[in-house]
Structure formats: C-alpha cells, structure tokens
Amino acid sequence: MFMMHSTLRDATTTNKRSCGTLKETLKNYENILNNIKRYVPLNEEDEQQFISIVRTTKIKRRQFIVQPNFTCSHQTYVLKGAFRSYFVNDEGMEYTIQFAIEDWFISDFNSYVNQSPASLFVEALEDSTVQQIAYEDVESLCDKNPKFERFFRLVAQKSFTFSQRRVLSNLGKSAEERYLEFFNLYPSIIQRVPQYALASYLGMSPEFLSKVRKRLTTKS
C-alpha cells in the first residue's frame, strides 16, 4: 500500500524557502493574517510576532507533509493548492478525514496537539504553496500574546462544531444526502479532488458515489 505513493520527504527540510521581493513577501502573509483577523484584531507588532514563526514552503503534488508514526510538528496553512488527510487501515482501505484548499489549515491534529506519533497521511493533491508554524513556536507565541491564544481557541471551537456537524451527517443522512450537503457547502472542492478521495470522505464506495452523481445529474 505504501509503495503506491511517492516516497516521503520532510517538506521543511527538502524544500527551498520561498524568497522573492519584500513586497511579494508581505503579500504572501496577507492571506494568513487576514484569516487571523477574522477572529482577533492584530496590530503591527502582533503581525510581526506571528510572521516571525511562519515558514513558507512549496510542496509537489503527491508529496506527503505528514506520515504515520512521525510526529506532526507543524500546522500547515494552504496559501495555494490542495491537500487531503486520510487514514489507512490494516486492510489498506483509505478514509479521508479532511480536505484543505486555499485559506484552510491542515495537519494530523491529534498528533499535533499531543505531539504524539501521527496515524494519518497528509498529501498534496496539487503542486502547492503552504505556510507552516511549528508546535513549540505556536505554544510560546500563545504564552507571550493572549490574542493568539484566543485565535487558536476560537478556531479549535469552530473546528469542533464542524466536526460535530459531520458526525451528525454520517449518522442521519443517506449517501445521496451527504453528497448533496458537501456539494452545497464546498462546491469548489468537488472539482479539485479525485472521486475515490471524496467517496472515502463521504463514507461510501467510489462506485456508489459515481451512481449517486449519475442519478442526480439525470434527474435535473
């Protein structure tokens, strides 16, 4: 199963740091800073503090940024591109936990918060540019500046409510309803991810997803 994928390389060591002009660099941080500012106001100094722990990296399609048994040392913000995190069980079945496109964070969050060995793969679905922040840096930043403590609290709370909504969909909705819900919530993601990955996110076989889609398109 492992052999199907390209060899793991640690993104933070094998990829060149992106380094363009100053203007370009500032523009690179605009997105992630605006993301934070949706939750907490930041002044110039706050922004500098945050930027100082961010590291920009390019990731090639099919490359892994997290792999089972290695501790997930970073949270990854997607500046450009697409990722998915997934679990592979003993029989080699894949279960997709999360997709991430521009402006989303992704990681093996369990591994990250407990700094324990990961159980998930996180793989680039396209050539991507990401910004990574290391666990220790985040924790000490939160220590130093409560604004970031709050930001990460609010994000975690929101993530939790999203996950609970997904649990509810899994419990209460049929395969077709789950597809429609995803289609309405994340239309842009559907176009960009392979069908087997989407099927494994929605909890159905790829064949059945194909049938659901056909039923829906011939209906309308």
Next chain:
Amino acid sequence: MFMMHSTLRDATTTNKRSCGTLKETLKNYENILNNIKRYVPLNEEDEQQFISIVRTTKIKRRQFIVQPNFTCSHQTYVLKGAFRSYFVNDEGMEYTIQFAIEDWFISDFNSYVNQSPASLFVEALEDSTVQQIAYEDVESLCDKNPKFERFFRLVAQKSFTFSQRRVLSNLGKSAEERYLEFFNLYPSIIQRVPQYALASYLGMSPEFLSKVRKRLTTKS
C-alpha cells in the same frame, strides 16, 4: 414529537440554587477546579475568579437543559448524574451527539459558541447536579485571565480530536466494531444509558444493537 418529552423548563430559573455549608460548597467546586488544573495551574485568585461565575443547579431526570430554537446560554459541567445531547430530524428520528457523566461538559456547542439558536436537545438521563457557566461570563473571564483562555483552547482542541476519532470510526468501522470501541472506551456509560440512545449514538438501529450484543455475549 415535543409532546413525547416532559415539558421544557429553564433549569437556571426554575431550580433552586444548591446551598449547603461552606465546607460543602468548597467540596462542590473541587471537582471542576481539578478538571481545569489538569490543563493549567491555578492559584487561589484564579480559583476565586472562576468560582464566581459558576452556578450549581439540580436537574431532574428527563428534564431538558437545552432545547431547539432557544440559544444555549451556558456550558454545563456534570457534577453528578448523566445527560445526552441529541438531534431530532423531520421524521422524528433521534441522533445522539454526546453523552456526559460526572466530570464532563455538555451543551449544544454550536449554539453556545455562535450564540445562535440551538438545534439539539440536552436531556438529563438521571436526577443530576450540574454546574453552569454563562457564555458572557466565560468570554469576559478569558479576556481578564489568559489562563482560562488557554484552558478553553486546550479543551476545544481535545474535543476536536475526539470528534475526529469518532468520524473515523463512523467511516471505517462496522456496527459491531463501533460498539466494541465504545464499550472499551466508556464501559461505565454503557450501563447508565438506554439502549436506543446508545444505538443512535453508534449509528445503528436499536434492534440491530440488540443483535450485536447478543452475538457478542453468546460468542464469549
């Protein structure tokens, strides 16, 4: 559907405040404070700050502390007793989101964090004693004292990882495996909750849960 349940009453207004001796009162707060101290150290003053926003209440079996369309104004810590939160869809099907026994928090978390109308019921499964903290009080406490900001961040992060684990179980495990996982993780809860509630948590019909249980007991 509503009529099947006992009439809703707002716990915070209809229940008498528990008021025993001073010693008894301190003992009442010991549990919840120890719970917090598993995440962040608290000094005397921190403890006082927290205690000042906590309100202790008794809840009768079958009483609701949250109901759809009413905003969930409090987080509830279970000092003694048992609760469950669940969603009821248009056809009247129930889906259990969470159980909570001693030392757990429960609420309609989505309603609570967004201060928007709830979609869940939260119902007492036994006569219970709870400690509630109001949204505004929590937010201003977090503002005032970053230790609590951190506590709630860490709790939210942990809750998120738990929810993700559950998503994974729903995706990858069979009904029997999901039951066994729950049985191993929360043996004490199984004894205390009705079977139909557990079935609706595990994502199977009560009849099927009965069959699963029988299969397992006759096997061993």
Next chain:
DNA sequence: ACTAGTTCAAGATAATTTCCTAATCCAGTT
C-alpha cells in the same frame, strides 16, 4: 503523440442494516 497508469461508469451479485410486527420485560405510578 504514445504509453502506462488512474479514474470513472455500469451491471450483476452479495452483504449489511433497517423496517415491521409481535412478544416480553421492566420501571414508575396508582
């Protein structure tokens, strides 16, 4: 442009789980 490897579609069959009905069992109430 060619080739190898992925991805998607479609049908037949099989497995899982629900749905329905009825019979017991149990707890709370009178």
Next chain:
DNA sequence: AACTGGATTAGGAAATTATCTTGAACTAGT
C-alpha cells in the same frame, strides 16, 4: 401489588450500499 406505557428482544422481508468485474475515458510523463 397490580397496572400501564415505554423499552428491549426476536425474526423475517425489504431496502440500501458494498463488492467485484470489465471496459471506456482521461491524464501525466516520456
């Protein structure tokens, strides 16, 4: 202590979804 309504157990028919297979259509890399 008997009553009553809800909860659990049981069994078989029915529905949903998975699995397996094959072939066609794309896609990426050479």
